Amino acid sequence: MMSVSGIRPLFAGVSRRWLSAQAAAQATRETQPLPKQDAQVSKLGSGLTVASLENYSPISRIGVVVNAGPRHETTDNLGISHCLRSFADLSTKHATGFAITRGLEDVAASLETSTTREHQIYTVRCMRDAVDTAVHYLNTITNGQEFRRWELRENKGRLTFDLATIKDQLPLRVMDDVHSAAFRETLGRSAYAPEYMIGNHSTDMLLEYVQQHYTAGNMALVGVGVDHSELTKLAEQFEARTGSGAVKQAAKFTGGAELRNQCGGDFSLAAVAVEGCASGSKDALALGILQHMMGAGPYIKWGSNQAASKLTQGAGKATSHPFSASCFNLAYSDAGAFGVFAVANAEDMDGVLKGMMKEFGAVTKGNISSKDFERAKNQFKAAVLMNSENQDTLFEDLAVQALNLGSYSSPADLAQQIDSITADDTLKLAKKVFNGKPCMAASGNLGQTPYMDQLM
Numbered sequence: 001m002m003s004v005s006g007i008r009p010l011f012a013g014v015s016r017r018w019l020s021a022q023a024a025a026q027a028t029r030e031t032q033p034l035p036k037q038d039a040q041v042s043k044l045g046s047g048l049t050v051a052s053l054e055n056y057s058p059i060s061r062i063g064v065v066v067n068a069g070p071r072h073e074t075t076d077n078l079g080i081s082h083c084l085r086s087f088a089d090l091s092t093k094h095a096t097g098f099a100i101t102r103g104l105e106d107v108a109a110s111l112e113t114s115t116t117r118e119h120q121i122y123t124v125r126c127m128r129d130a131v132d133t134a135v136h137y138l139n140t141i142t143n144g145q146e147f148r149r150w151e152l153r154e155n156k157g158r159l160t161f162d163l164a165t166i167k168d169q170l171p172l173r174v175m176d177d178v179h180s181a182a183f184r185e186t187l188g189r190s191a192y193a194p195e196y197m198i199g200n201h202s203t204d205m206l207l208e209y210v211q212q213h214y215t216a217g218n219m220a221l222v223g224v225g226v227d228h229s230e231l232t233k234l235a236e237q238f239e240a241r242t243g244s245g246a247v248k249q250a251a252k253f254t255g256g257a258e259l260r261n262q263c264g265g266d267f268s269l270a271a272v273a274v275e276g277c278a279s280g281s282k283d284a285l286a287l288g289i290l291q292h293m294m295g296a297g298p299y300i301k302w303g304s305n306q307a308a309s310k311l312t313q314g315a316g317k318a319t320s321h322p323f324s325a326s327c328f329n330l331a332y333s334d335a336g337a338f339g340v341f342a343v344a345n346a347e348d349m350d351g352v353l354k355g356m357m358k359e360f361g362a363v364t365k366g367n368i369s370s371k372d373f374e375r376a377k378n379q380f381k382a383a384v385l386m387n388s389e390n391q392d393t394l395f396e397d398l399a400v401q402a403l404n405l406g407s408y409s410s411p412a413d414l415a416q417q418i419d420s421i422t423a424d425d426t427l428k429l430a431k432k433v434f435n436g437k438p439c440m441a442a443s444g445n446l447g448q449t450p451y452m453d454q455l456m
Contacts, residue, residue, distance in 0.1 A: 039398055039408040040228040047217035047244060050228070050235045051402035053394070057225035061391060062134040063123035064142045065220050065399040067245060068213035070189035071117050079159075079193020080209050081115050083201045086158040088113040088122060090151045092144035097151070100137055107133045111141075115191045117179070118333060121399060123392075131226050135234040138221070142214060143239045147206040156199050163195060170269050170443045173261060174341070177441035178271040181257035182337050186249055211241065218245030222399040224391060251335040255437035258452045261444075268349040268449045269342070270442040272357070272456075274433045276329060276336025280405055284331040285380075285414070286421050286429045287338050293368070293376035293426075294327035294340070294360065296383070308375060311340060314359035318351025319344065325356055333404045338433050346445035357455045364434040366427060373423045381415045 039053040070081045089111065091097050104111055109126035122141060124134040166172055180188040193201075221235045253275040277283040295309025311325040323344040330337045340360065344352040387393045388411040401408045409417075440452040 039410065041402045041406060041408055042232060043406070044235060046240060046242065048235055048238055048240055049220035049402050049406065050232050051220055051398055051408065052223040052226055052228040052231045053398055054227055055225055057391065058128060059125055060128050060131050060223060060225040061123060061125055061395045062131055062138065062223045062226065063121060063395065063399060064138050065222060065403050066120045066142065066214055067118065067218045067248065067403065068120045069116050069118040070191050071186045071251065072213060072246065072248065073189050077201065077205055077209060079197045080201055080206065081120060082159060082162070082191060082193040083206060084120055085113045085115045086162065087147065087152070087155060088141055090155065091148055092140050092146055094140045094144050100140065103133065104137055109134055117187050117189065117191065119400065121396065123395065128225065131223070131230065132234060139238050143241065145207070145210050147203045149203050152201070152203065159193055159198050163192060166192060174269045174271050174441050174443050177259040177261065178273050178339070178439065181259050181439035181441055182253055182255060182273050183251055183335065184254055186251040187332055187335060212246040214241060215243040215245045216240035217243060220399060220403040222395065222402060224395045224398065251332065253335055253337065255439045258440045260442045260446055262446050263444060265445050266346060268344060268346045268442065268444040268446055270349065270353055270440065270449055271339055271341045272438055272440045272452070273337045273339030274436040274438050276338035276433065277331060278334050278336055279331035282417065282421070283429055284336065285418055286426050287329045287433070288380045289376050289418065289421060289426050290430055291327045291329040292379040293363065293372055295325060297326045308379070310359040310363065311356045314355035315342065315352040318355045319348040321345045321348055323348065323352055325352065347448050349449045353450055353455060360434060364431045368423055368427060370423065373426065377418060381418050384414050385411050
C-alpha cells in the first residue's frame with residue numbers, strides 16, 4: 001500500500017505553485033506604473049508662488065526660494081546674503097534654534113540653505129508623511145526671523161570659517177572676479193561677505209533686508225515628491241509678509257575690466273567672458289549648444305575630451321603638460337555671461353589661452369561642421385536630461401523657473417527647443433558674442449599669463 005507520506009510532496013508542490021501564481025497575479029496588479037505627472041505652478045491670492053512636481057519619491061524635498069541673493073545687496077550691507085545663509089537656524093519668533101533642530105530631527109528631516117547670485121534657497125528633505133512639519137519650520141525660518149544680537153555675536157565665527165574655507169580655492173576666486181569684471185554691481189556681487197564686514201551686520205540691518213525682500217510676491221514654496229493640492233493647502237497657512245518686494249535693479253553687462261590676482265604658485269587660472277543671454281530665451285539654448293561644441297568639460301573621469309572639445313584641441317597644441325580648458329554659459333534672469341576658463345602650468349598659460357581664443361574665433365568664421373554641430377546638440381540635450389535625474393538639481397530648476405517665470409519648462413520641453421535650433425542660429429550668435437566687449441580675471445602665478453588686449 002502506498003504511503004500517505006509519499007504523495008505529500010506532490011500536493012504540497014501543487015499548493016505552492018497555486019499560491020505563487022496568486023501572489024504573482026497580485027504583485028502584477030500592485031506594481032502597475034503610477035501615472036506620470038507634470039509640474040504644476042500656481043499663485044495664491046497673497047502673491048506667494050506654489051510649485052510642485054509629484055514624482056512619487058519616498059523622500060520629499062520642500063523648500064522656499066527668495067529673490068534675495070547677493071545681486072540685491074548694496075555697498076552698505078555687502079555680504080548680508082552670506083549672513084542669511086549662515087544664520088538660517090537661529091532663533092525666530094516661534095522657535096529657538098534648538099527647537100528648530102530638534103523638531104526637524106524628530107521627523108528625520110534635514111535643513112540646507114544655499115545661495116545663488118540671485119536667490120536664497122531653503123530646502124528640507126523629509127519623509128512624505130512629514131511634509132506638514134517641513135513647511136511649518138520653513139515658515140518659521142523665512143518669516144519669523146529675529147536675529148537676536150547675542151546670537152549674531154556668538155555665531156559670527158561661521159562667516160569667518162566660510163572665508164577661511166574658500167581662501168585658497170582659486171577657481172572660485174577667478175569666477176567671482178570675472179563676474180565683478182563683467183557686471184560690476186548686481187550680478188557682480190560675491191556670495192561671500194568681505195572680511196571687513198564680518199561682525200558689522202546688525203540686527204536692524206538684517207531685519208530691514210528681510211522686510212524688503214522676504215515678501216509673498218518675492219517668494220515661492222516649492223516641492224518635489226509632493227501632491228500639489230496638499231502643498232497649496234499648507235502654503236495658505238504661510239505667514240509671508242505682504243507685497244512684491246523691493247524693485248530689482250537690472251543687471252547690465254559692462255565688460256572691459258580685467259582683474260588679476262598675483263599670488264604665486266606653480267599654476268595659473270584665467271577666465272575670459274563676453275556678454276551672454278538671459279535664461280529662458282532661445283538664444284541661451286543656442287549658446288548652450290555652442291558651449292558644448294567648444295567644450296563643457298570631460299564626460300569621463302580623468303578624460304580629456306580631446307575629440308569633441310575645440311578648446312582642448314586648441315590648448316593641446318601649446319603644451320604637453322596637463323591642463324584644463326572648458327567653456328561656460330551663465331544665464332541669469334535678465335543677463336548672462338559666456339566665456340572660457342583655463343588652468344595650466346604657469347609657463348604654459350600664454351600658449352594655452354591664445355590657442356583657446358583662436359579656436360573660438362575660428363568657430364565664428366563658420367568653422368562648424370554638421371557633424372560637430374549635431375554632436376554638440378546631442379551632448380547638450382543629454383546634459384539637460386541627465387541633470388534632471390538628480391533630485392536636488394531638479395528641485396532648484398523648478399524653484400528658479402517658477403519664481404522667475406511663473407511657469408516651468410520640463411527637460412523634455414527644453415530638448416525639443418534645442419532640436420529646433422539650427423547651425424545658422426548658433427553661428428550668428430557666436431559672431432555676436434565674440435565681437436562683444438570682453439572682460440578677464442586671472443589668479444595664481446601670472447608671469448606668463450597674457451593680458452586681455454593680447455588675446456582679443
